[in-house]
Amino acid sequence: MPALERLYYADSFLQSFPAVVADVRELSRADGESVWQIALDRTAFYPTSGGQPFDTGLLRTVSPGGASLEIPIDSVEEDDSGQVWHFVRKPLPIGAKVEGHIDWQRRFDHMQQHTGQHLLSAAFLRELHAPTVSFHLGESVSTIDLAGGSVAPHSLERIERLCNEIIAEDRPISMRYASRAEAESMLAAGELRKLPERSGDIRLVEIEGIDRNACGGTHLRSTGQIGGLLLRATEKVSRGVRVTFVCGLRAVRAARADAAILSQLTSALSAAPADIPAAVERLRSDAKASLKDRQRLREELADYHAARLAVEVQIENRLRIVDRLWKDRDPEYCRLLASRLTAAAPSTVVLFCSESTEPASIVLARSLDFSFDCGRLLKEALSQLGLRGGGSADFAQGEVPLQQLPALRASLVAAVHKAATGEGR
Numbered sequence: 001m002p003a004l005e006r007l008y009y010a011d012s013f014l015q016s017f018p019a020v021v022a023d024v025r026e027l028s029r030a031d032g033e034s035v036w037q038i039a040l041d042r043t044a045f046y047p048t049s050g051g052q053p054f055d056t057g058l059l060r061t062v063s064p065g066g067a068s069l070e071i072p073i074d075s076v077e078e079d080d081s082g083q084v085w086h087f088v089r090k091p092l093p094i095g096a097k098v099e100g101h102i103d104w105q106r107r108f109d110h111m112q113q114h115t116g117q118h119l120l121s122a123a124f125l126r127e128l129h130a131p132t133v134s135f136h137l138g139e140s141v142s143t144i145d146l147a148g149g150s151v152a153p154h155s156l157e158r159i160e161r162l163c164n165e166i167i168a169e170d171r172p173i174s175m176r177y178a179s180r181a182e183a184e185s186m187l188a189a190g191e192l193r194k195l196p197e198r199s200g201d202i203r204l205v206e207i208e209g210i211d212r213n214a215c216g217g218t219h220l221r222s223t224g225q226i227g228g229l230l231l232r233a234t235e236k237v238s239r240g241v242r243v244t245f246v247c248g249l250r251a252v253r254a255a256r257a258d259a260a261i262l263s264q265l266t267s268a269l270s271a272a273p274a275d276i277p278a279a280v281e282r283l284r285s286d287a288k289a290s291l292k293d294r295q296r297l298r299e300e301l302a303d304y305h306a307a308r309l310a311v312e313v314q315i316e317n318r319l320r321i322v323d324r325l326w327k328d329r330d331p332e333y334c335r336l337l338a339s340r341l342t343a344a345a346p347s348t349v350v351l352f353c354s355e356s357t358e359p360a361s362i363v364l365a366r367s368l369d370f371s372f373d374c375g376r377l378l379k380e381a382l383s384q385l386g387l388r389g390g391g392s393a394d395f396a397q398g399e400v401p402l403q404q405l406p407a408l409r410a411s412l413v414a415a416v417h418k419a420a421t422g423e424g425r
């Protein structure tokens with residue numbers, strides 16, 4: 001097969017082109033639908049490579065019967081031998097004449113992010129001596145990973161400003177080929193940012209006065225076409241720092257989305273945008289104080305509640321058994337109340353069940369003047385129902401499906417009477 005002509009190498013602004021089908025193969029059958037790969041003698045479709053995703057678009061052709069056909073291209077991949085495969089849902093015969101049409105909105109967006117990455121990587125290298133170790137162009141944001149430690153916010157602002165100044169200067173972006181030897185001497189002299197491990201001539205892409213880089217991707221003609229660059233976030237990753245950024249219309253969309261969120265916050269907090277951090281800090285501190293207050297009130301309530309229960313339920317046969325089913329008390333309050341009541345009232349056993357959750361929670365606790373083992377009693381009663389739970393000798397807890405709660409309560413009350421009587425007090 002003759003060598004594939006990659007049209008995007010010479011002209012990254014080529015949106016449509018004539019070509020001939022050079023090879024066709026069936027890839028797989030997913031959900032009963034055939035997927036086909038088509039190789040062309042020449043293509044302007046960019047295959048996923050170097051962090052830049054593939055182009056989409058369509059192939060126009062005329063069937064042997066004379067009908068016009070439009071075949072969408074779902075993805076474009078390059079194999080190890082350097083062949084570029086266009087993924088389609090309909091096969092075309094070898095030798096068929098087609099016209100390729102690139103989804104230009106998608107490609108131009110990719111060129112804005114990718115060219116912006118060249119500029120950003122060059123700026124990080126020049127300003128912070130931080131080389132880029134990888135690049136990823138995502139669906140909504142792009143990232144570069146920088147070698148080295150963290151980047152201070154003021155450095156990020158400086159680099160973002162420098163990039164946008166160079167964008168505003170609309171500097172030309174040019175491309176040329178150099179021999180491997182020439183490229184290597186440029187790399188050694190610090191005149192080339194990166195050189196891939198491959199033989200043959202090297203494609204050099206230069207942004208005037210800031211960056212020269214070996215790259216096989218698609219680039220804009222001048223920095224002004226990047227349209228603007230916005231840094232979004234940084235995070236630590238295993239090999240350095242990940243910087244998230246957006247260029248062109250993505251930057252506008254990101255800023256628009258931020259503005260919408262800010263607008264919601266100004267209205268919800270009745271605060272001007274600049275006052276939002278202080279308003280949020282006030283809310284946090286109010287919430288913390290409220291939580292502390294709530295906990296204090298719950299403890300006070302539990303003390304009063306315990307005192308009332310100790311009066312309501314009398315000691316009979318040297319045992320006060322407080323068996324309560326709460327519908328609207330949370331399990332945490334039940335535990336608090338159980339511990340306050342058994343600490344304050346002697347000869348007392350509490351069996352509290354909270355139905356506010358499914359499964360229901362259960363607490364079995366006793367005052368310290370008894371010696372039987374609540375943990376063992378609860379464990380035995382639960383195991384009769386095929387459930388697990390337990391605890392210490394004076395305080396045990398578990399969970400039980402609501403449906404099994406009545407049976408568990410009955411068996412625990414009986415077990416408590418037996419254990420307390422057995423102590424012969």
Ligand SMILES: [Zn+2]
Pocket residue numbers: 114118205215216217218219
């Ligand atoms: Zn590039």
